[in-house]
Amino acid sequence: QVQLQESGPGLVKPSQTLSLTCTVSGGSISSGSYYWSWIRQPAGKGLEWIGRIYTSGSTNYNPSLKSRVTISVDTSKNQFSLKLSSVTAADTAVYYCARGSYYYDSSGINDYFDYWGQGTLVTVSS
Amino acid sequence: SYVLTQPPSVSVAPGKTARITCGGNNIGSKSVHWYQQKPGQAPVLVIYYDSDRPSGIPERFSGSNSGNTATLTISRVEAGDEADYYCQVWDSSSDVVFGGGTKLTVL
Numbered sequence: 001q002v003q004l005q006e007s008g009p010g011l012v013k014p015s016q017t018l019s020l021t022c023t024v025s026g027g028s029i030s031s032g033s034y035y036w037s038w039i040r041q042p043a044g045k046g047l048e049w050i051g052r053i054y055t056s057g058s059t060n061y062n063p064s065l066k067s068r069v070t071i072s073v074d075t076s077k078n079q080f081s082l083k084l085s086s087v088t089a090a091d092t093a094v095y096y097c098a099r100g101s102y103y104y105d106s107s108g109i110n111d112y113f114d115y116w117g118q119g120t121l122v123t124v125s126s
Numbered sequence: 127s128y129v130l131t132q133p134p135s136v137s138v139a140p141g142k143t144a145r146i147t148c149g150g151n152n153i154g155s156k157s158v159h160w161y162q163q164k165p166g167q168a169p170v171l172v173i174y175y176d177s178d179r180p181s182g183i184p185e186r187f188s189g190s191n192s193g194n195t196a197t198l199t200i201s202r203v204e205a206g207d208e209a210d211y212y213c214q215v216w217d218s219s220s221d222v223v224f225g226g227g228t229k230l231t232v233l
Contacts, residue, residue: 037222047161047169047212049222060221063127096168109216112159114180116168 002026004097004117012091012124018084022097022117029078030055035100036080037113038071040093048093052100053080087124094119128217130225137231144200146228148213151194156215158196160189163227164209172211173198200230208232 008020022036029036038050051061053071061069065084073080084091096119102111131149138144148158158176161169171180173189176196186201200207213225 046227047214047224049224052222062221107155108218110157110175111216111222112157112171112174112214113161113169114171114174116170119168 002099002115004099004115006095006097006117006120008120008122010121010123012087012122013126014088014124015086018082018087018091018122018124020082020095020097020120020122022080022082024078024080024099028075029073029080030075033102035102035111036071036073037098037100038082039096039098039113039116040091041096041119042090042093050082050084050095089124092122092124094121128215128220128223130213130215130223132211132213132225132228134226135229135231137233138200138203139233140203140205142203144203144207144230146198146200146211146230148196148198148225149194150196150215153194153196153215154192156191156217158189158191159214160187160198161212161214162207162209163212169212203230203232205232 003025005023012018035052035054037052051071053059053073068085070083097117098113099115100111101114160173162172163169172187176191177189188199190197210227212227
């Protein structure tokens, strides 16, 4: 059974960089047709996809966040990480890491999130 | 950008059938996935590829997708089904897109 666990500071000051790590257990982060994503949810609001990374290192980001986001992977530690720069109060949210299961066809990528971490609340405040 | 529209809330009596819709332009040409999220918990996949159920998800959960609307159907609704439900697709212009979510209330 794959498990994901987020870790990182729960409080970040405005204009600083938010950094989170997701540790994957119960399976290798490098195996199978999977990618690894970050998704966030402000209190009382819906889900917002932040971005994904394949174990090859290839990344895709939400266009609305692309200029501030970096996702990286460390296969030796079975971890992937999120950095979000120049944060403001609007970045306060529960941040989830998740595994994306996918395949490609003529229409593009077909993907869904089958395993999620429990989520970690990050508050941006001075 | 691609937009998915869900009703903010749906109410249903126990034992009845709940239908939660997810609207999008020609959504029938896309694969739709559904997540259940209970308060304070991470989302859980309940339907993928329009109508497939992950192991452990009751047969009461089913999905369909055609035209401009995808539907999550929950039969014989139980109190434990009360949650927020989100639809999700991939779109070539927007990448991963989530609907705004629907709060299912069991009366």
